[in-house]
Amino acid sequence: xxxxxxxxxxxxxxxxxxxxxxxxxxxxxxxxxxxxxxxxxxxxxxxxxxxxxxxxxxxxxxxxxxxxxxxxxxxxxxxxxxxxxxxxxxxxxxxxxx
Numbered sequence: 001x002x003x004x005x006x007x008x009x010x011x012x013x014x015x016x017x018x019x020x021x022x023x024x025x026x027x028x029x030x031x032x033x034x035x036x037x038x039x040x041x042x043x044x045x046x047x048x049x050x051x052x053x054x055x056x057x058x059x060x061x062x063x064x065x066x067x068x069x070x071x072x073x074x075x076x077x078x079x080x081x082x083x084x085x086x087x088x089x090x091x092x093x094x095x096x097x098x
Contacts (some may be wrong), residue, residue, distance in 0.1 A: 007015045031039045083089035 008014055031042075080089055084091070
């Protein structure tokens, strides 16, 4: 792998890869006396919880961005209305102000 350009031997750009979601650390005491299937189930549940948390965080960020965009749109609409009332804004053909 070329460390300067982050291109591997197959020509893939490694900077485009998604980061790993979860790094799970296990200790021998944590899983002592448990069956292998139970340990695997616990690890899968930890991964699912981490994925759900990440998805929830992304949804919240998208919602915040939508709210910010809506505030900007509303302020621009108010500004257009004020200019229209003062006669400093001409409506284009087919344009409606709410």
